[in-house]
Amino acid sequence: MTRPGLVLEVDERTPPLLVHQGEGFRLERFPLGTRVVYPPDSLPGLRDLDAGIADALHHPLGSEPLPDLLKPGMRLTIVFDDLSLPLPPMRAPDVRQRIIEQVLELAARAGVDDVELVAANALHRRMTPAEIRHIVGERVFASFWPDRLRNHDAEDQGGLLAVGVTPHGEEVEINRRAAESDLIVYVNITLVAMNGGAKSVAVGLASYRSLRHHHNVHTLRHSRSFNDPPNSAMHHSYHRMHRVLSDAVKVFHVEATLNNDQFPGRFAFLNRREWEWTLTDQAAFLAARRANELAPPAVRRRLWHRLRAPYQVTGVHAGATEDVHALTLENVYRQQLTEVHGQSDVLVLGLPYLSPYNVGSVMNPILVACLGLGYYFNMYRGRPLVREGGVLIMYHPMPAEFDPLHHPSYIDFYEEVLTQTTDPATIETKFEEQYATDPWYVHLYRNSHAYHGVHPFYMWYWGAHAREHLGDVICVGADRRTASRLGFRAATTLADALEMAGETVGRSPGVTYLHTPPMTMADVR
Amino acid sequence: MLALEYHRSPVRYLAAGRLPSRLHPPAVPSLAPMRLAERPEPAPPGPGWTRLRPLLSGICGSDLALLAGRVSPYLSPLVSLPFVPGHEIVAEVIDEVFDETGELAPGTRVVVDPVLSCRTRGTGPCPPCAAGHANRCDRVNAGHVSPGLQTGFCADTGGGWAERFVAHRSQLHPVPGSLPSEQALLAEPLACAVHAVRRIDIPRGAKVVVVGAGTVGLLTVLALRELTAAGPVTVIARHPHQRRRARALGATDVLEPRNALRGVRRATGGTLVRPDLGPAHLLGGADVVFECTGGQGLETALRMTRAGGAVVLSGMPSRPVDLTPVWYRELRVVGSYASRDDFATALDLASHAALGGFVDGVYPLARWRDALGHALAAGRSGSVKVAFDPRAR
Numbered sequence: 001m002t003r004p005g006l007v008l009e010v011d012e013r014t015p016p017l018l019v020h021q022g023e024g025f026r027l028e029r030f031p032l033g034t035r036v037v038y039p040p041d042s043l044p045g046l047r048d049l050d051a052g053i054a055d056a057l058h059h060p061l062g063s064e065p066l067p068d069l070l071k072p073g074m075r076l077t078i079v080f081d082d083l084s085l086p087l088p089p090m091r092a093p094d095v096r097q098r099i100i101e102q103v104l105e106l107a108a109r110a111g112v113d114d115v116e117l118v119a120a121n122a123l124h125r126r127m128t129p130a131e132i133r134h135i136v137g138e139r140v141f142a143s144f145w146p147d148r149l150r151n152h153d154a155e156d157q158g159g160l161l162a163v164g165v166t167p168h169g170e171e172v173e174i175n176r177r178a179a180e181s182d183l184i185v186y187v188n189i190t191l192v193a194m195n196g197g198a199k200s201v202a203v204g205l206a207s208y209r210s211l212r213h214h215h216n217v218h219t220l221r222h223s224r225s226f227n228d229p230p231n232s233a234m235h236h237s238y239h240r241m242h243r244v245l246s247d248a249v250k251v252f253h254v255e256a257t258l259n260n261d262q263f264p265g266r267f268a269f270l271n272r273r274e275w276e277w278t279l280t281d282q283a284a285f286l287a288a289r290r291a292n293e294l295a296p297p298a299v300r301r302r303l304w305h306r307l308r309a310p311y312q313v314t315g316v317h318a319g320a321t322e323d324v325h326a327l328t329l330e331n332v333y334r335q336q337l338t339e340v341h342g343q344s345d346v347l348v349l350g351l352p353y354l355s356p357y358n359v360g361s362v363m364n365p366i367l368v369a370c371l372g373l374g375y376y377f378n379m380y381r382g383r384p385l386v387r388e389g390g391v392l393i394m395y396h397p398m399p400a401e402f403d404p405l406h407h408p409s410y411i412d413f414y415e416e417v418l419t420q421t422t423d424p425a426t427i428e429t430k431f432e433e434q435y436a437t438d439p440w441y442v443h444l445y446r447n448s449h450a451y452h453g454v455h456p457f458y459m460w461y462w463g464a465h466a467r468e469h470l471g472d473v474i475c476v477g478a479d480r481r482t483a484s485r486l487g488f489r490a491a492t493t494l495a496d497a498l499e500m501a502g503e504t505v506g507r508s509p510g511v512t513y514l515h516t517p518p519m520t521m522a523d524v525r
Numbered sequence: 526m527l528a529l530e531y532h533r534s535p536v537r538y539l540a541a542g543r544l545p546s547r548l549h550p551p552a553v554p555s556l557a558p559m560r561l562a563e564r565p566e567p568a569p570p571g572p573g574w575t576r577l578r579p580l581l582s583g584i585c586g587s588d589l590a591l592l593a594g595r596v597s598p599y600l601s602p603l604v605s606l607p608f609v610p611g612h613e614i615v616a617e618v619i620d621e622v623f624d625e626t627g628e629l630a631p632g633t634r635v636v637v638d639p640v641l642s643c644r645t646r647g648t649g650p651c652p653p654c655a656a657g658h659a660n661r662c663d664r665v666n667a668g669h670v671s672p673g674l675q676t677g678f679c680a681d682t683g684g685g686w687a688e689r690f691v692a693h694r695s696q697l698h699p700v701p702g703s704l705p706s707e708q709a710l711l712a713e714p715l716a717c718a719v720h721a722v723r724r725i726d727i728p729r730g731a732k733v734v735v736v737g738a739g740t741v742g743l744l745t746v747l748a749l750r751e752l753t754a755a756g757p758v759t760v761i762a763r764h765p766h767q768r769r770r771a772r773a774l775g776a777t778d779v780l781e782p783r784n785a786l787r788g789v790r791r792a793t794g795g796t797l798v799r800p801d802l803g804p805a806h807l808l809g810g811a812d813v814v815f816e817c818t819g820g821q822g823l824e825t826a827l828r829m830t831r832a833g834g835a836v837v838l839s840g841m842p843s844r845p846v847d848l849t850p851v852w853y854r855e856l857r858v859v860g861s862y863a864s865r866d867d868f869a870t871a872l873d874l875a876s877h878a879a880l881g882g883f884v885d886g887v888y889p890l891a892r893w894r895d896a897l898g899h900a901l902a903a904g905r906s907g908s909v910k911v912a913f914d915p916r917a918r
Contacts, residue, residue: 404799412791415784440796 002041005338005520006273010034015274018285019350020517021395021477022363023304024292025270027285028494034511035344037385038273039520042259043335045312049095052316053102056254060319061327066103066252069183070110077181078103079205082121082151083131084356086191086258091308095256097137099187099316103254104140116177117149120186120204123211123445123452124357125406126151131360154207154452155442163248166240170213175205179249186321188255190328192336192379192519193227196255197325198235198242208436208454213237217424220464225378227521229329242321254318257331258311260518267307271518304353305360333381336521340385343524345509346501347386348494349376351396352517357451357459361403365482366410366418366456368396373463373473376514382524385512389471391501393494398478400485405449409441413456414485422487424464432457471504526566527915528687529893531591532607534558542594549593550902554894557592561893564609567683567691570669571647574691575622580634581710581887582685583613583912584900586739586819587841588677592897595819595843604678605671611685611913612639612677613713615706616692624694635697636712636872639675640863641682645693646670660720660863675863686890688915698868701876707884708875710912711744715871716864718744721839722752724861727813730756732793734811736785736826737818738762738771739903740883740910741839744874745815750775751874759792759811761785761822766907773879782825789829804828806850813837820844830856837861883909889917 008014016027017036030036046052057066070076080096083089100117107115117136119127132149133141141149152175153159161176178184178201186204190196203211213219214237220226222233229235245251263270267288269281277285292300315331317324355363355371363371372394377384386392402411417431432454435441441453473488474497483490491497501509514520537558544552569575588610590596618633629635642659643650646668653661666672673679676692683690700709718741727733733755735742742760749755757777762768768779780788786805790797795809806828814836816826820843826836827850835857851858864871885908888896893913900911 408797411784412787415781416788416791434791438791439794440790443796 002043005040006038007338007340008036008038010036017274017513017515018270019395020352021350022397023300023353025289025350027274030348030494030513031498031511034348034513035340036513036515037338037340037520037522038515039260039336039338039518040334042261042271042312042518043314045259045314046316049098049313049316050102052313053099056316056318057102057106060252061317062320062323063252063318066185066318067106067110069250069252070107070112071182072111073114074112074182075114075180076107076112076116076183076185077178078115078117078185078187079120079178079201080117080135080187081189081200081204082119082124083127083135083359084124085189085195086309086311087354087356087359088262088307088309089134089359090258090311091264092134093137094135095189095258095313095316096135096187097140099254099256100136100140103185103187115148117144118175118178118205119151120200121151122204122206123154123208123455123458125445125449125451128449152205153446155446160207164244166244168237168240170237170241171210172202172241172244173207173210174201174245178205181249184249184251186251186253188253190255190257190332192375193229193329193332193521194378196328197229197321198238200253200321201245201251202238202241208452210241215458215461217428217461217464220461221468224465225380225384227378228381246321251321252318253321253324254316255324255328256313257315257328257335259314260335261311262309262518264307264310301353301362333521336519337381337523338520340512340522340524343383343385343387344390344512345387345505346391346393346498346511347377348511348513349392349394349516351376351394357455358403358406361406362401364402364407364410364414365398365400365486366414366459368398369486370459370462372396373466374459375462376516377463377466379514379516379519379521380524381521384469385514385522385524386470388469389504391472391474391504391509392466392470393474393476393497393501395476396478398475398482400479400482406451407456408444408450409435409438409453410451410456413460418485424461424467427457427460472501474500526564526688527890528562528564528609528683529890530560530562530564530607531610532558532560538594540594541592544593550898553593553901554897557897559592559893561890564687566689567681569620569691570681573622573624573694575629575694576619576689576691577614577616577635577637578619578689579611579614579616579685579687579913579915581615581706581884581912581914582611583710583713583884583910584896585613585714586741589897589901590819590841590843593901596841597843600674603665603672603674605673605680608673608678608680609684609687609690610677611687611690612637612675613710614639614676614685614690615700615709616685616690618697619689622694626695629694629697629699634700634706634709636700636709636868637676637685637692638696638698638716638864638868639677639713640696641665641670641673641675641679643668644695658865660865686893686913686915698872701872704872704876708880709872710884710910711740711880712868712871712875714740715744715748715874716867717741717839717861718748719752719867719870719874720864721745721815721837721861722748723867724859725813725835725837727753727755729754731812732756733758734789734814734826734829735760735776736814736816736822737840738764738767738779739817742815742817743767743770743774743909745817745839746771746774746776747874747877747879751877752870757792759789761825764904764907767904770879770909785825786829793831795831803847807831810834815839827851827856830854835859884912885909886911887914887917889913890915891918
């Protein structure tokens, strides 16, 4: 029996608490009375993962067993989540590899010859062969790459198929190979409640024409939060699209959930509550912090990005999308959800080195904004952790650094768009179409390893709800010019930040620190 | 009379030329071969010449390049030392003067076209002058005036950085009474800008980039907007006040230099490519690019011009560049020196409201080191044009 989540109230005996700040971390003393939200302890993983996968495939929810769906002569497409999941990447073998191998064995036994694998990278960058190999494993990679194992190309007009339109007028256009298959087996990892379910095919295999119906400012402002699907306009749209898709193609969903073991052995203290650190943990912390400070920036970045998480798989469910996803969400909430009573005036977040869109590269300022105002702010069910008009304080050095290979349109977004306005709605109206259709970005997305031209816009929209909700955003340790460009303010220390926050929320604000990573979600009553 | 004199000193010239740019404002005024001196007033060298009293005399980028030791030796036979610099001048006529273009009474406020062509030198017209291109004169080192391509580079005529100088009637253009001297001072650089945009056919809707937003760059934007049907005009400007002014003059977009190629690509289309060594360049880009930095931006200009496009050199080039884009992209490189019958237009444009406040540092000659230091740091200090008032003490 693992311990549930915890809300700690800081008192005189509370040790300094760990706060992530980009490619580094610090111990911070919080004001007395600060509430600190910890996730439940890591759940135990399945004892026999392969047996669990086999059981899910043979005894699915709301569907015939997978072997019964596989027929000779059929067209089978296996679709899998890309490298944006999980974070950090999973230590090999990735659970997707183990699921795909079993699906392929069943397909081979059933005499299915026409099998292709497609990565559901939507408008994310094309993965490199090595990245795909890490996900699917050497055996699958050697057998299928490159002709029958590939990245989805959302700009290959011939490779897309308009499947239909929802009653709300949303165009559903996805990968043609998948749409024309007799069966799609979607292999998913649901890291947070936003992922998986109806989103998988409708987003992962879609085109810009289709994505713009839910990846927009209006929808994001009405997704409260997007980690709480029943209250998320974005998920309502996914579900409408999924219904259209279900009429056109059979989808067999396989979803896996992970526990919170995000950091490997030498960094295991990052997974633990500070007052429970052993002497070894404390020594490891001091050694890691010193080594991190001394390492040249390039080396430091490489080391962080080489981290592979020793996740354990807490569940594998297969079958009909909605039935499967209900159980998946239960598992996610069981691992991440902590009950919190009431909102606070100030929310504090420590932002780490990694977000879904900078695997293997630098987390640029737009991704920092997205991680703080998008992903972490939305880690709530019920109400935001911070009251309307409250202040968000987040830690990140926020250098104006960009990876020109992965994020070319981000650079232009930062220089051209954010110098004119930070208002998501204005940005959407004035610039989105231009960037989405810029031939150079399209070329780089298709032929290089660049995120689609429109991607920085989506990252900006991700924070639209938070921007509307918050009275101020203060970044501790941030580059002042960068913070200002993003519409934030910079502070040197937490004390300074709280002093500045006082202008908005008064001199004695209630403070909540969402202690994440590992993944923590607040159920705010 | 009191005058600032540029004299021969190869050691000082070379020493100034070796300073890093960031040291120019504090060091160049002391290091340059320049001195404040009592000189005899220049005498009119022939008929049609008159003495003038400068009211304001601007400090031009080419003056600063000279002081900083960054002028090509190509020009050395075309000047005569020692000379009094200053070729952007608003002055008062001292002696009545007339020729076929008309009479100018004493006290008339004029601006000066500094080109010393055949007409001023008393020689017969050379082929370019005969064709109406006085700015291309072949005889700038002949006739009854010592060598000097312009007033301000000629030992005999003097220049604007003095209490007196001489000029030929053909060089003088009366200033309308309603135009303040501070704005009239911009007539000469404006005439150069007008000439630059007239040097090339700019089709309606053409995508134009102006590299540099000092005086020349900003006035080029004005000339583009007032005299052509150019489409989007993108300006590359280093300093925030320059970006603000460029917008006020009609720039569609302004970019910081570090983001210039990406921004121009966004504005004009095309793709950005990165060589293994050296800066990136565009495949695609602007139709016409005006280089207005005095050469520092030429490399950038060549790399952002579309195939078959044109680069106009408005500033005096000061450094070697890689000409591969000229060859590979079949670019036209067009020189634009001084002006040609452009002063009337320039004086019209000088009254433009957005030019108010362009001259914001006016110094007496005695404070010449402060003035030059200010001019060398004009961009950083928020200024556009720094000038001398030789009457002031």
